[in-house]
Amino acid sequence: MEEYLDTIKQIITDLHPELDDGDRDGLVTDGILDSYDIITIITQIADEFDAVITADRITPETFDSAQSIAELVDEILNG
Amino acid sequence: MLFTSYAFIGFLCAGLILYRLAPVKVRPYILLALSYYFYAHAGLWCVILIVSTSIVAYVVTVRMDNMTRARKEFINANKESLSREEIKDYKAKDKKRRKLVLVCGLILTLGLLTVVKYTDFTIANINSLLDLVGCDSKLGFLNIIMPMGISFYIFGTVGYMIDVYREAVQPTHNPFHTALFISFFPQLVQGPISRYGDIKDDLLSPKPLKSDSLKLGAMRILWGFAKKLIIADRALVAVKAITGDPGTCSGAYVVAGMALYALELYADFTGGIDITIGAAQMFGIGVKENFVRPYFSKNVAEYWRRWHITMGTWFADYVFYPLSSSRFMRKVSGTLKKSKLPRRAAQRIPVYITSAVVWFATGLWHGASWNFILWGMLNFAVIMISQELEPLYAKFHSRFDRRITCRRGEDKKLRMRFEKLSLQERMSRAPYKAFAATRTIIILSCLRMLDCYGNVGITFKAFGSIFTSIFSGGTPSGDAVSGITTGFSAFFDGSMMTLGLTGYDYLILLVGMLTLFAVSMIQRKGSVRERLFALPFAVRAALMIALFTAVILFGAYGPGYDVGQFIYNRF
Numbered sequence: 001m002e003e004y005l006d007t008i009k010q011i012i013t014d015l016h017p018e019l020d021d022g023d024r025d026g027l028v029t030d031g032i033l034d035s036y037d038i039i040t041i042i043t044q045i046a047d048e049f050d051a052v053i054t055a056d057r058i059t060p061e062t063f064d065s066a067q068s069i070a071e072l073v074d075e076i077l078n079g
Numbered sequence: 080m081l082f083t084s085y086a087f088i089g090f091l092c093a094g095l096i097l098y099r100l101a102p103v104k105v106r107p108y109i110l111l112a113l114s115y116y117f118y119a120h121a122g123l124w125c126v127i128l129i130v131s132t133s134i135v136a137y138v139v140t141v142r143m144d145n146m147t148r149a150r151k152e153f154i155n156a157n158k159e160s161l162s163r164e165e166i167k168d169y170k171a172k173d174k175k176r177r178k179l180v181l182v183c184g185l186i187l188t189l190g191l192l193t194v195v196k197y198t199d200f201t202i203a204n205i206n207s208l209l210d211l212v213g214c215d216s217k218l219g220f221l222n223i224i225m226p227m228g229i230s231f232y233i234f235g236t237v238g239y240m241i242d243v244y245r246e247a248v249q250p251t252h253n254p255f256h257t258a259l260f261i262s263f264f265p266q267l268v269q270g271p272i273s274r275y276g277d278i279k280d281d282l283l284s285p286k287p288l289k290s291d292s293l294k295l296g297a298m299r300i301l302w303g304f305a306k307k308l309i310i311a312d313r314a315l316v317a318v319k320a321i322t323g324d325p326g327t328c329s330g331a332y333v334v335a336g337m338a339l340y341a342l343e344l345y346a347d348f349t350g351g352i353d354i355t356i357g358a359a360q361m362f363g364i365g366v367k368e369n370f371v372r373p374y375f376s377k378n379v380a381e382y383w384r385r386w387h388i389t390m391g392t393w394f395a396d397y398v399f400y401p402l403s404s405s406r407f408m409r410k411v412s413g414t415l416k417k418s419k420l421p422r423r424a425a426q427r428i429p430v431y432i433t434s435a436v437v438w439f440a441t442g443l444w445h446g447a448s449w450n451f452i453l454w455g456m457l458n459f460a461v462i463m464i465s466q467e468l469e470p471l472y473a474k475f476h477s478r479f480d481r482r483i484t485c486r487r488g489e490d491k492k493l494r495m496r497f498e499k500l501s502l503q504e505r506m507s508r509a510p511y512k513a514f515a516a517t518r519t520i521i522i523l524s525c526l527r528m529l530d531c532y533g534n535v536g537i538t539f540k541a542f543g544s545i546f547t548s549i550f551s552g553g554t555p556s557g558d559a560v561s562g563i564t565t566g567f568s569a570f571f572d573g574s575m576m577t578l579g580l581t582g583y584d585y586l587i588l589l590v591g592m593l594t595l596f597a598v599s600m601i602q603r604k605g606s607v608r609e610r611l612f613a614l615p616f617a618v619r620a621a622l623m624i625a626l627f628t629a630v631i632l633f634g635a636y637g638p639g640y641d642v643g644q645f646i647y648n649r650f
Contacts, residue, residue, distance in 0.1 A: 031384070032600070034380065035395050039399075039429075039430045040431070044426075046409060
């Protein structure tokens with residue numbers, strides 16, 4: 001899972017340069033990521049890891065931190 | 080049955096007595112009976128449609144749930160003999176079968192909504208096309224009566240079915256419980272669009288009622304009545320006068336209409352939701368909040384996250400995300416990335432295509448007419464443009480936003496400095512927040528004119544008149560005879576008194592607006608009702624009596640006033 005984490009943090013900081021690093025909680029619950037950002041993250045994850053995130057997996061909890069997104073990618077790829 | 084009628088108050092009191100006297104297990108059935116009694120006032124036709132929707136929802140969700148259970152049992156029973164690939168394959172086949180059931184449910188429920196709400200709109204457009212090609216024959220309108228709240232309960236039902244398909248919730252196998260979730264009466268007038276997972280515990284497995292729920296609920300209802308009767312229905316008089324005579328009421332009147340409609344819509348919709356939440360709370364049922372101080376939003380995108388929240392999240396969860404992450408959009412995205420387009424554009428275009436679809440659907444949901452579709456697309460355009468201009472704003476602000484600080488240097492002399500502000504600092508400054516919120520309100524007021532006038536041509540004409548009449552001094556032909564001016568002077572020469580409101584009414588509206596603002600400011604630090612509860616009983620009682628008296632004394636009813644249904648009820 002660690003192998004996904006750095007890339008996901010990078011994607012998040014590219015979208016929100018005001019965050020020092022992408023390693024923080026509350027990305028959705030604190031209103032940092034909006035729906036546009038989430039879709040951009042999903043697209044980039046599909047490009048980088050070939051992991052397809054379907055709509056039923058998009059919840060505030062799964063996108064609330066780089067760690068939870070990495071866990072989701074890990075679950076998709078390694079079941 | 081209007082929320083703001085004596086009949087509703089009587090119904091609510093009688094319902095509460097019945098509900099509270101009944102054993103806990105029977106309460107959902109009492110609530111179902113009350114909901115159907117309430118809805119029956121809208122007509123037998125409405126009852127037939129809601130019963131049909133409930134039957135479809137029940138059959139579809141139970142069927143999907145049975146399939147899920149059978150799959151789990153099969154996998155559990157054959158865990159050791161099946162390979163990982165075989166399990167995956169079995170799961171995929173099961174998902175496909177459940178999808179088929181879901182699609183049938185969606186076709187039936189959304190099909191019902193489409194037929195009831197959009198048939199005449201489609202016929203009108205076909206007739207216009209026939210006109211264009213010079214065909215004399217016309218299709219006749221069906222004049223279907225739109226049942227109260229159908230858009231709200233159909234969306235609630237669709238969300239429920241999709242959540243069961245996604246295995247996000249466990250459906251009820253009791254048909255009366257399904258019917259209650261769909262028909263829960265406080266939500267039938269104008270939402271909010273509740274999710275089954277959020278409301279099922281309170282609704283279907285009621286617990287002993289807390290003593291506070293009655294008081295807190297009644298307080299919220301009283302606040303909703305005050306918003307609706309003192310502010311919304313009073314502002315409605317002037318808004319109707321302005322939009323009803325767009326030929327005369329141009330220029331300054333249009334500006335007044337925009338401001339009054341912004342106030343009316345806020346007081347009307349939030350007031351209605353206050354009554355909904357309060358009534359539900361009196362039955363011990365927690366309904367989700369639908370607003371978080373929307374007029375404090377810094378931009379239109381944020382406004383839509385704070386206004387009619389349950390509709391916004393519904394469109395996000397059931398339309399935007401599924402469409403954005405669909406195979407088709409991934410294909411579009413892949414093709415764009417291989418093209419010569421810049422990376423950012425290739426990333427954003429698929430998101431914007433989906434967003435345009437969502438806003439088109441949002442417009443159509445609000446009403447079967449072109450003014451609503453255009454309203455939705457303009458909202459999309461504003462959000463898209465502001466997203467695209469964001470880097471430019473950031474550049475502008477990083478160049479010009481400075482903080483002036485005075486510090487003593489080593490020589491003890493005061494030195495003035497201009498320090499750069501970070502984005503976070505700028506956004507959190509009160510003047511910036513006030514400026515951004517005002518800008519958002521103005522943009523939204525312009526967009527809402529389409530809803531207000533209900534006609535695209537008249538809206539554009541009225542909007543144009545703001546510039547022509549105001550900046551040209553504002554006495555269009557004919558107005559000189561009646562003494563009506565449409566320039567800025569109309570705000571000060573008594574012209575606004577011709578709109579059915581007196582100076583006393585405007586004063587009440589102003590006080591009402593300031594009260595709403597003050598309450599919103601207090602709300603930022605937590606629940607106002609909980610703060611009120613912390614006050615001594617005498618103070619609390621005095622405040623409640625004052626609010627009740629204000630509703631009785633200043634409420635807009637009686638001769639000259641039209642006690643209107645809630646604006647969102649027609650959606």
